[in-house]
Amino acid sequence: MGKQVIDINWDQKFDFAGTFKKPIMKVLVLGAILLVAGIVIEMMAGGHEEVAEAGDHAYHWYHRLFAAIWVNNIYFAGIAVIGVFFFALQYAAQAGWSAPILRIPLSFGNWLPYAAVITIVSYFIVGHDIFHWTHSYLYDVNDPQYDRIIDGKGGFFFWPMAKGSFPIFFIVRMVVFFAAWALFFNKLKQLSYAEDLEKSDSYWRRTRTVSAIFLVFFAVSSSVAAWDWIMSIDTHWFSTMFGWYMFASWFVAGLSAVTLITLFLKDKGYLEMVNSNHIHDLGKFMFAFSIFWTYIWFSQFLLIYYANIPEESVYFVERLQSELYGPLVFVNLGLNFILPFLVLMTRDAKRHGVFLKVVSVLIIVGHYIDYTLMVQPGTLREHGGLV
Structure with a gap:
C-alpha cells in the first residue's frame, strides 16, 4: 500500500489586512473612550480634593490611573517575555510537537522594546506614588516616619548611592533585564528564520544553545523582576x-x-x-x-x-x-x-x-x-x- 500524501502549504504568512485592522482600531478607540470616561468620573468623584488618607499619602484620582498603568506594564511585558521563554523551552527540550506553532509565541517578543520604554518612562512618572520605598524621609533616623525595615532594604534599591536618593541599582536592573530579554529575542528570531531558509542543522544547534542560556538568565531575572516590580510595593x-x-x-x-x-x-x-x-x-x-x-x-x-x-x-x-x-x-x-x-x-x-x-x-x-x-x-x- 502506498503512503498517504498530505498536501500542506508550508510557506504561510499572515496578512494583516484591513479586515483585521478595522476591528482592532474600533477596540482601541473604545478603550480610549472608556479610559477618558473613567478619568472624568474619578475626577468628578473627588479628583480635586484629598478624599481620604492612603497610608501616609492623600488619595487623588490619578493614583488609580497610575496603579492601572503599572499593572498593564508588568502584565503585558510578562506575556511578551513568556512567549520568548516558551519558544526557548521547546528548543532546549528538543520538543517536536510544537514546531508548527513556535512562530506565535516568538512573535510576542516584538512587544518587549515597547514594553521596556513604556515601563521605564512610566516609572519616572508614577514610581513615587507606586513604590513607598522611594520616599527619602523613610531613611532619615531623625524623621518621625523613619522606617527601620525599609531602611534595611534601602541598599537593594539605591546602591551605590545614598538611601533615599536616586534608585540607580533598581533602574539598572530594570534596564538590563529588558535589554537582555529583547537581545535574546532578536537573536532567537534571527537564528530561527535562518534555520528555515538555510535548512541547516547548525542553526538549530545554535538556537538550542542560545535558548539554554536564555532560560538560565530568565530564571534569575524573572524572579528579581518579581521582587522589584511587584513585591517591593508592599515593602514590609x-x-x-x-x-x-x-x-x-x-x-x-x-x-x-x-x-x-x-x-x-x-x-x-x-x-x-x-x-x-x-x-x-x-x-x-x-x-x-x-x-x-x-x-x-x-x-x-x-x-x-x-x-x-x-x-x-x-x-x-x-x-x-x-x-x-x-x-x-x-x-x-x-x-x-x-x-x-x-x-x-x-x-x-x-x-x-x-x-x-x-x-x-x-x-x-x-x-x-x-x-x-x-x-x-x-x-x-x-x-x-x-x-
Whole structure:
C-alpha cells in the first residue's frame, strides 16, 4: 500500500489586512473612550480634593490611573517575555510537537522594546506614588516616619548611592533585564528564520544553545523582576515563593494567549499543519499550569498564614478581610483555577476549540485581576477596584 500524501502549504504568512485592522482600531478607540470616561468620573468623584488618607499619602484620582498603568506594564511585558521563554523551552527540550506553532509565541517578543520604554518612562512618572520605598524621609533616623525595615532594604534599591536618593541599582536592573530579554529575542528570531531558509542543522544547534542560556538568565531575572516590580510595593512583606508565583501567573496567561491566537489563525485557514493533537497539547498545558499556579498560590498562603508572622501575613489579611478586595480574591481563584479545572478536566474539552477559547479568555482576564490584586492594595488601599 502506498503512503498517504498530505498536501500542506508550508510557506504561510499572515496578512494583516484591513479586515483585521478595522476591528482592532474600533477596540482601541473604545478603550480610549472608556479610559477618558473613567478619568472624568474619578475626577468628578473627588479628583480635586484629598478624599481620604492612603497610608501616609492623600488619595487623588490619578493614583488609580497610575496603579492601572503599572499593572498593564508588568502584565503585558510578562506575556511578551513568556512567549520568548516558551519558544526557548521547546528548543532546549528538543520538543517536536510544537514546531508548527513556535512562530506565535516568538512573535510576542516584538512587544518587549515597547514594553521596556513604556515601563521605564512610566516609572519616572508614577514610581513615587507606586513604590513607598522611594520616599527619602523613610531613611532619615531623625524623621518621625523613619522606617527601620525599609531602611534595611534601602541598599537593594539605591546602591551605590545614598538611601533615599536616586534608585540607580533598581533602574539598572530594570534596564538590563529588558535589554537582555529583547537581545535574546532578536537573536532567537534571527537564528530561527535562518534555520528555515538555510535548512541547516547548525542553526538549530545554535538556537538550542542560545535558548539554554536564555532560560538560565530568565530564571534569575524573572524572579528579581518579581521582587522589584511587584513585591517591593508592599515593602514590609516578603515571600521566598513570590518569584515562582509571578512566573506561574505570567506563564499560564502566556499559554492562554498562544492557544487563543492559534485557534484564531486556524479558524482563518492558516496553520494547516496544526491538528487536533496540537490543540490537545495546548489544552493540557493550560490545564496543568492553572493547577500549578493554584498550587503556588495556596502554598504561599498556607505557609505564611500558618506562621502568623505579622509582617508577612498582613499581605493576605488586607486582601481577604477587605470588603473591596475580598470578593476579588475568590473571583481570582474562580477564573484562574475552578473554571479552567472543571471545563478542561475531560479529554474532549481539551480538543474542542470553543471550550479552549472560552477558558483562554477567562484565564487572561483572571490573571489581569491577579496582578490588580498584587498592586492595588499596596498603592490604593481601599480606593482601588476594577470599576
